Amino acid sequence: MKNNNPKIILAFFSILVGMLIASQIKLQVDLIVPVTIKSFEDTQNEINLINSEIIELNGIIKQKEEELQILENILVDDRNIEDILLEDLKYNMTISGRTTLEGPGIQIVMYDNMDTVIEGFDLNDYIIHDVDILNVINDLKIAGAEAISINDQRVISASEIKCGGPIIRINDRSIATPFVIKAIGDPKLLMASVNAPGTYGDTLRSVFAIGFEPEAKDKVVIPAYIGGFSYKYANSVEEGD
Amino acid sequence: MFFALIGILIGAVIGFLLPYTYNSAYSLYVSVAILACLDSVFGGIRANLEDNFSIEIFLSGFFGNSILAAFLAYIGDQLGVPLYYAAIITFGGRIFDNFAAIRRIWLRKRKSNK
Numbered sequence: 001m002k003n004n005n006p007k008i009i010l011a012f013f014s015i016l017v018g019m020l021i022a023s024q025i026k027l028q029v030d031l032i033v034p035v036t037i038k039s040f041e042d043t044q045n046e047i048n049l050i051n052s053e054i055i056e057l058n059g060i061i062k063q064k065e066e067e068l069q070i071l072e073n074i075l076v077d078d079r080n081i082e083d084i085l086l087e088d089l090k091y092n093m094t095i096s097g098r099t100t101l102e103g104p105g106i107q108i109v110m111y112d113n114m115d116t117v118i119e120g121f122d123l124n125d126y127i128i129h130d131v132d133i134l135n136v137i138n139d140l141k142i143a144g145a146e147a148i149s150i151n152d153q154r155v156i157s158a159s160e161i162k163c164g165g166p167i168i169r170i171n172d173r174s175i176a177t178p179f180v181i182k183a184i185g186d187p188k189l190l191m192a193s194v195n196a197p198g199t200y201g202d203t204l205r206s207v208f209a210i211g212f213e214p215e216a217k218d219k220v221v222i223p224a225y226i227g228g229f230s231y232k233y234a235n236s237v238e239e240g241d
Numbered sequence: 242m243f244f245a246l247i248g249i250l251i252g253a254v255i256g257f258l259l260p261y262t263y264n265s266a267y268s269l270y271v272s273v274a275i276l277a278c279l280d281s282v283f284g285g286i287r288a289n290l291e292d293n294f295s296i297e298i299f300l301s302g303f304f305g306n307s308i309l310a311a312f313l314a315y316i317g318d319q320l321g322v323p324l325y326y327a328a329i330i331t332f333g334g335r336i337f338d339n340f341a342a343i344r345r346i347w348l349r350k351r352k353s354n355k
Contacts (some may be wrong), residue, residue, distance in 0.1 A: 006294040010285045011248040013303055017278045018252020019259070024272055026257065027265045034323055 097156035097225040101147045103184040105220035106191055108136065108201070111178040111211035125208055128177060130163040132210070135200040136181060137161070143193035145183040147222045151175040154225040171227050178211070187216035245286055273314045273328045274307035280332040281306055283339035290346045306332070 074081045093099050110133070113126035137148055137155060148155040153170045162169040167176045183190055194201035195214050205212040263271065281303040288294040310328035317324025 006285065006289040006296075006299075007244050009296060009299065010282060010289065011244045013278070013285070013299075014245040014248025014282055015252035015255065017275060017282055018249035018254075019256035020252075020271060020275050020278065021249070022253040022256025023259075023262055024268060024275060026262055027268055 096229075097147070097154050100221065100224045101184055102219055102221045103146070104187050104216075104218055105145070105182060105184040106187055106194075106214055106216050107220060108181040108183075108194060108212065108214045109178050110136075110181065110204075110213075113209045114211065115209060126210070127166075128168075128179065128204075128210060130161050130168050132200075132204060133168060133179060133181070134161050136194055136204075139193045139200055140181070140183045140185070140190055143185060143189045145185040145190060147184045149182045149222045151180055152223050154223055156225045158229070159225075171225070182220045182222055184220055184222060187218075191216050245282055269318070269325065270311040270314045273310040273325045276329060276332045276336075277306035277310040278303055280335050280339070283336050283343070287339045287342050287346070290343060 070084060074084060090099070094101070110128055112128055115126075118126070133150065137150075140148055150161075150168075150170055153159070153173055153175065155170070159171050160169070164174055167174045168179070169175075191214055193199060194212075196202060201212050201214065204210045281299065284302060285294060285299045288299070310325070310332065313328050314325035
């Protein structure tokens, strides 16, 4: 009996261990992996990303709430609605180019090559083309110009710049040299965008000897667009909020 | 040796059949405790083969080691240091030690029986 005793005890506790193992297997736990610095950092990055996303979304919520607040205020006292609509109208007119704008900016005067002696073969190299104007305007837009005019013709989203022989047509009007391009924006940036070595404007001046005189100004006045808008084919799509 | 294996098998069957489970949050502690229990059982088998089996030593080892192992794992969790490695390495190594001893005794017995 004494010889048998340990075996019975061992068998009994083995059963206990077996039961524990079985219950552990039943739980189907994921493999426990040690936390490495890399996985820790990965998780931290993920959390940071999600947090910044939350902040962004909160900002959007705040913005929408403010809009809602404005609309609710209209409901409370109705003398406000006119102001808000007028403000809206003003904003929309500004972005569509219907208002005269002023501010710091630059003025560029461009004229054809004035040399009386013709060097080279092609006369076309000596005059300003529509493409030259287009490239200069594009440079100005890249530099953050907020409003642009050419010979007091406002450049809007629908403005065309077209070659018309000795003249250039813009907004269905003909303009001729000298071209005066005005732009509102950061004068330093705008100057750099057309005046720095290697830019299109600098190339016009130094290679083709075309008159190109940019000048930074404290105050530039850009007239409003006076033409009409016509939408014959385009229909606006209602956007559900 | 074989009665322990059979016991573990029977226990596993019972464990699968019984509906009781515990919270999976404790699975780490239980798994370390299982390791300690297994080590105790192996130690018991070895002692039995060496004819110096003592119920007191076996029982205190079985429960004491498993509780200590689970406690170490818990403390490690609280401190943020994986202390359960200590239990895994110690008991894992000891299981192999015990098994090596069991093997030797068993093989010697077979040889002397021949």
